[in-house]
Amino acid sequence: MGGDGILTLQAGPLRLRLAPAAGGSIAGLEGERPDGGGHVDWLRPASTEGLAARNPLAMASFPLVPFCNRIRDGRAHFGGHEIRMPPNHPGEHSPHPLHGIGWLRPWKVNALAVASASLSLEVAASPAWPWAFAARQHFALERGVLRVRIEMENRAPDAMPAGIGHHPYFPHPPGTRLATRTQAMWRTDREVLPTRLEDGDEVRRLDQGVLLRDLDLDNNFTGWSREARIDWPADAQGPARHLRLRAEPPLDFFVLYCPPGQPFFCAEPVSQTTDWLNMAQAGGMGAAELGGAVLQPGQVLAASFSLAPGWG
Template sequence: MATHTLNNGKLKLVVNEAGGCVDSFQYINGFTFDVLRARVNTSNGFAGDSSMFPMLPMANRIRGNQFVWRGHKVVLPVSRAIDDMFFLHGNGWISDWGLLTKNAGDDFLELELTSSIDGVCEYHAKQSYQLCDDALIVTMVLTNLGDDAFPFGAGFHPFFSVQQD
């Protein structure tokens, strides 16, 4: 999958369309410091090896991989390659995202994903990444495309860099 780099001279961010994840996030000031861990395995696009990935349309695990919503039992699919018992962190991090916008100044980009989980929900998601001086601003917008309300959940799963003293 394609990667996209943002660099404003102080910060460098590499975003991967595979999983809509961050491959690396570095602070640069005469030296380079990994704010988030760099991608663990560069030979694959697995978001679990990344610096940070999106969790949607739900985060973590749901007890019994099912829940009752408005009187109806909702059974979540199992992602056997990831976790043989749960729909772990949803499907956003194991889906291919597309580039929506990248500005010429190398400090802003947006990715998007439209997904349908059979019998569960349909949604459109957009992530934006912006470098502002010495700050990274990340936002996610999740829109329900289904006919009925759904209890969506979303978040980011960062892996912070650990430095030896």
């Protein structure tokens, strides 16, 4: 670990930087250009200011536990418990907390090797989340691929609802394209909460591959193929290049956050949709539309995904 608290892993041309104190985040994923022109950023690198402030929103990716996306007004009921999650977005005055708990707490380093590392987190029960849980992340660079495994374990004496995922930020220079297969997209209201599920134009365009400059989205997709391809054109960063995001169950849902005019976008593998607990209680939707899991005491929910960069 460096003096700045950053862990650096390396294997072949790939370098991974981790920021355990900033929510167990990834701070950067770099590779060497094949033309010898220096390095390329496969994820948006953490800013100097973000690292100093330990701000997960300025990182390259951060973990999502014990839920993904938003919970309406921070209120939900499950198994006789009431969730009373306060607003938690440091940059917005939204009543809808998002991304869970793990991204806003420092993680412990449990193991560190040249090309791998393991982090952990323990969270006590509270009014915000009435179940104690533990979370773990394992990062490994193998044969030019970053593999990430994230787990959460129910440490409470009764059943707990659970969601899990990661929140990667990718560079968005002009000409960036994204292709992925999904079945439907959740339309949202002005507060980015889901309202209706549609097999719309965005689903078809993503299936064919779309220029991201043509999209303005912050939406959940269902029926995800658990694979996405990003293509970047030749530019000052290097020759034409691509990256494949592959996930395993239960990461069966996909979030695309593509704000216009920004130098980044987010393509997130997640296990449940926004506000899934309240929507499930309302009825009419099932696991295929909402996702989410229920963990019995001592049970573990685990998820893995990989990022495989390449040239051409």
